[in-house]
Amino acid sequence: MNKQSVIDQIQKNKRNPHLKFRIKEKTEEFTRTLFYTLFDNDTPVPENINLLEKLFEELADLVCWSPDKPCRDIWSEYLEKLPEILRKLNEDARAMAVNDPAANSIEEVYLSYPGFYAIAIYRLSHEFYNFGLPLVPRLMTEFAHRLTGTDINPGAKIGTPFFIDHATGVVIGETAIIKDNVKIYQGVTLGALYVDRKMRSVKRHPTIEENVTIYANATILGGETVIGANSIVGGNVWLTASVPADSMISHNPQINIKKAAQK
Incomplete structure (x- = not known):
């Protein structure tokens, strides 16, 4: 050619x-x-x-x-x-x-x-x-x-003040709603449960009420998911359902520690 x-x-x-x-x-x-x-x-x-x-x-x-x-x-x-x-x-x-x-x-x-x-x-x-x-x-x-x-879609609705600490890896989807005085840490995802073009005009991302703190690497998915006011979402939590106000949500991993053999 x-x-x-x-x-x-x-x-x-x-x-x-x-x-x-x-x-x-x-x-x-x-x-x-x-x-x-x-x-x-x-x-x-x-x-x-x-x-x-x-x-x-x-x-x-x-x-x-x-x-x-x-x-x-x-x-x-x-x-x-x-x-x-x-x-x-x-x-x-x-x-x-x-x-x-x-x-x-x-x-x-x-x-x-x-x-x-x-x-x-x-x-x-x-x-x-x-x-x-x-x-x-x-x-x-x-x-x-x-x-x-930090990936914040311009369509999200975010109150004041808003604090993203460390910031790296944060994802906030287009239809997310974040109310006043919310603090989130690195690696947090406020996302959709699944991707489908038919959902273009549908609320796909969660709502975070006032005074909520979301710790590192928590994932919160779904347009009907609401995190109630004054709640704390712990690190590495995976949520696809709503939680009431004043909740504390934590993730308890199983950690196995093997002692090194003595030489």
Whole structure:
């Protein structure tokens, strides 16, 4: 097969006219700029708000290929929501600083906590998800996922404050509901019992009520599963059914210890 034949075959099989990786690159640029605008003290807010509007318009032109969806119109409404999003994120950060004995300062939380970064990008993407903006909210949270190891679908509904400690390996599904003052540790999964395209519009992921703590590597599955308020879910627990408020759920593994033979 000569070079021209290879080129022809590749071009023939590029079947998605709207698949442009510039969308991903532009989304990541927009996400970084948005984060710096809200949190970095050296970043000028007025100039960056104008820059963000320009970046968003470029993104909207790339992702809104349906003529009946005027995506650019979303920006002014989204902009009005930024102060409230920032208020929630500052509350998240304060909760981390107050409750984590490893936190030496509030600045440390903003600068180094992967859980905070993942929550920040989730909250910023969630409003775009609510507006029905295609692709961008998911690409925003996937950018944070790549950086932090924390996978929060932008469709999840999460109260304030929310604390993810250590963060790596956390998965929160699209229809999960997490109410106020919830704390989860690394490796926690809030997932679906099974994957089926027919369940697209069905609640597939659990509900976590107020003041719940979920320890490392716990797995909670199912759209009808509710963890009652003030409960503690221990490490490595596997749950597919609801538990009442004020519960303590633990996993008791069988551990066999064999004493080494004396030499």
